[in-house]
Each structure stands twice: as structure tokens, then as C-alpha cells.
Amino acid sequence: MTAYDDDALRAEMVATCRRMNALGINQGTSGNLSVRNPRGFLVTPTSLPYERMEPKDLVQMFFDGSYEGERRPSSEWRFHRDILASRQDVDCVLHCHSVYATTLAVHHRQIPAFHYMIAVAGGTTIRCAPYATFGTQALSDAAIVALEDRLACLLGQHGQISLGRTSAAALALAVEVETLSRLYVQALALGEPPVLSDEEMGRVMQQMKKMSYGQAPDPEGAADVPRRRD
Ligand code: 13P
Numbered sequence: 177m178t179a180y181d182d183d184a185l186r187a188e189m190v191a192t193c194r195r196m197n198a199l200g201i202n203q204g205t206s207g208n209l210s211v212r213n214p215r216g217f218l219v220t221p222t223s224l225p226y227e228r229m230e231p232k233d234l235v236q237m238f239f240d241g242s243y244e245g246e247r248r249p250s251s252e253w254r255f256h257r258d259i260l261a262s263r264q265d266v267d268c269v270l271h272c273h274s275v276y277a278t279t280l281a282v283h284h285r286q287i288p289a290f291h292y293m294i295a296v297a298g299g300t301t302i303r304c305a306p307y308a309t310f311g312t313q314a315l316s317d318a319a320i321v322a323l324e325d326r327l328a329c330l331l332g333q334h335g336q337i338s339l340g341r342t343s344a345a346a347l348a349l350a351v352e353v354e355t356l357s358r359l360y361v362q363a364l365a366l367g368e369p370p371v372l373s374d375e376e377m378g379r380v381m382q383q384m385k386k387m388s389y390g391q392a393p394d395p396e397g398a399a400d401v402p403r404r405r406d
Pocket of ligand 1 (some may be wrong): 206220222
């Protein structure tokens with residue numbers, strides 16, 4: 177196991193936040209990011225645009241809700257803390273107000289299995305949590321329920337949350353959720369699209385697992401395609 181490098185993690189988080197803006201899934205002071213570390217977790221500071229944010233501005237938080245340093249943590253530190261505390265399968269929480277995901281969220285619409293890629297979020301739907309005021313325990317509680325057995329959810333009249341082992345994985349999933357949301361909004365223009373059956377979505381999930389789909393390729397070849405070694 178490699179030693180924990182606080183500077184490297186802070187630099188990676190700043191890069192991820194700036195990438196979030198460059199990709200067009202976030203803007204202004206919306207959005208926040210947290211990553212677990214040996215002392216608790218690092219989280220973006222509140223109300224600081226990412227273009228002006230430096231590695232030292234990231235806030236060290238602890239699971240009891242306390243923090244250290246000059247900067248105040250994101251107003252959404254509760255859901256970052258609660259997700260990281262209750263989900264040992266993830267180490268990173270990314271939140272943004274991407275336009276198409278939020279378009280569905282303002283209508284309290286979950287995303288059904290209208291497209292097989294819904295499975296990348298871990299199930300047959302991407303749920304939408306009911307509305308609760310930003311920065312509250314009620315919002316955190318609602319997010320935890322919507323994220324059960326999932327890696328992403330929408331937040332009613334608010335935005336989206338995506339989870340991952342790394343900030344790169346959480347960012348990639350947030351982009352995927354935004355793309356699926358855009359496709360769904362466009363598909364709805366022709367009427368409610370048909371959905372794939374639970375049985376088919378089960379096969380899709382099996383297939384993704386078998387192929388390590390959407391993850392860095394396993395050099396030993398987890399895929400079902402034989403690899404030549406000569
Ligand atoms: P912070 O600047 O406090 O992280 O808030 C942004 C946000 O998106 C609130 O939901």
C-alpha cells in the first residue's frame with residue numbers, strides 16, 4: 177500500500193473540480209467534492225469558485241462534523257460525511273447542478289431503464305430524492321435513501337450526486353448521468369420511451385461485471401475476449 181500523500185490528493189481534487197467546470201457540468205459556486213483520507217475526508221470549501229480555489233483551500237473534516245483550518249467546509253458537508261460514513265464501497269462524493277440532470281430533478285423525475293447505460297449507476301433506475309433545503313440533515317437523509325444500492329441519484333429541484341472509488345470515477349459517472357439525462361429529456365419529446373425489462377437489465381449488469389465495463393482495463397483480461405500473449 178502506498179503512503180498517503182495529502183498534497184497529491186489536494187492537487188487531484190482541485191484538478192477534478194476545474195475539470196467539472198471545463199466539461200460544462202458545473203458553474204459558479206455550485207457543486208462540491210469530497211474524498212476520504214486517513215483522518216476523515218477532504219471537502220471543497222463553501223462559496224469559492226473553482227477557478228480561484230487552491231489546494232490549501234480544501235477543508236479537512238472529521239466524521240464527527242468538526243473541521244480544521246481557515247476555510248468553512250461546503251454547506252453540503254452533511255451529505256458528504258453521511259455518504260462516506262455509510263458507504264465503504266466508495267471514497268469520493270461529487271455533487272453538481274448539471275443542466276439536464278437538474279431539468280429532470282426539477283420535475284422530480286427519476287431516470288428509468290430507457291437505455292442500458294443506466295446500469296452504470298448500479299441498478300434499473302437513477303432515483304430522484306425528494307426536495308429538502310440545501311445544507312440540511314433532511315437533504316442528507318433523502319440522498320442516502322435515493323443512493324441505496326446505487327452510485328448516483330438526482331436531488332429534487334437541486335442537482336445530482338455521483339459516487340466513486342476515485343474522483344476520476346465519480347466525475348466520469350457524473351458526466352454519464354448528465355448524458356443519460358439529456359438523452360432522456362430528448363426522448364421524452366416523442367413521448368415516454370419504452371423501458372428495458374428487469375430481466376434484460378440483469379443481463380446488462382452481468383455483462384458489465386464480466387467485462388469490467390467502464391473501468392480501467394484489467395491487464396489480466398477480465399473480458400470475455402481471449403488475449404494473445406505471444
Ligand atoms: P457550497 O459552495 O457550500 O459547496 O454549495 C454549493 C451547492 O451546490 C449547495 O448545494
